């Protein structure tokens with residue numbers, strides 16, 4: 673096995689109720705890579721992320737995450753090594769905890785303060801991460817009172833709290849206004865360019881949301897791979913048109929992509 677691989681998916685198929693959510697997918701992510709998974713609604717992006725985060729097993733094929741084979745490993749232990757930020761996770765956060773506690777409690781893999789002990793280093797890390805994602809001034813605000821964009825940034829800070837080896841971001845810019853999206857893309861670009869950052873996988877529907885510094889892309893359609901590899905090789909008008917089933921023009925300016933019909 674490749675010692676640098678953090679995710680290895682070998683011919684994985686996931687079937688539910690007779691439907692293939694993904695079909696015969698092979699994919700490898702190495703520790704210094706930053707991947708974008710791009711595709712239309714229903715393409716299988718979240719399913720692939722669920723495999724990568726140990727939240728789902730393949731019906732057929734093999735998946736290794738951080739050197740562990742899914743199905744043969746304690747998933748609770750594995751998940752502490754993986755940071756995940758998704759809309760589904762946002763809903764499980766207690767609205768009456770502060771943003772600071774939402775980040776801090778990740779160290780115990782819990783969502784609310786109870787009797788766990790946190791030391792000063794944990795508290796300092798939580799504050800630094802909130803600052804890094806531009807929500808340091810909201811540390812004492814209740815999570816339920818934060819805007820969509822502020823909540824998303826808080827959850828990315830939470831996902832990084834345990835210093836994970838792999839960070840998975842499921843549509844982090846969905847629902848954000850233009851200013852909030854641009855701010856988030858810039859912060860994710862800083863993260864992508866940081867050599868000490870974990871391996872990154874970002875799921876999105878929009879090429880406009882790809883932060884500079886991302887290195888690879890996987891394009892999905894109907895549960896199958898249209899193209900995958902280095903971002904510049906994969907992001908072509910032809911591949912993108914096939915992925916979204918509509919003729920698309922693609923431009924790249926200052927490291928940012930844009931697509932239109």
Ligand SMILES: Nc1ncnc2c1ncn2[C@@H]1O[C@H](COP(=O)(O)OP(=O)(O)OP(=O)(O)O)[C@@H](O)[C@H]1O
Nearest residue numbers: 688689691693711712713714715716717718719720
């Ligand atoms: N439990 C299930 N049973 C049957 N079909 C399912 C199940 N879960 C997901 N699907 C279907 O599998 C396909 C892939 O779903 P998935 O959520 O992975 O897509 P996605 O690319 O993340 O979509 P979106 O961009 O809309 O979030 C969809 O057509 C979805 O309806």
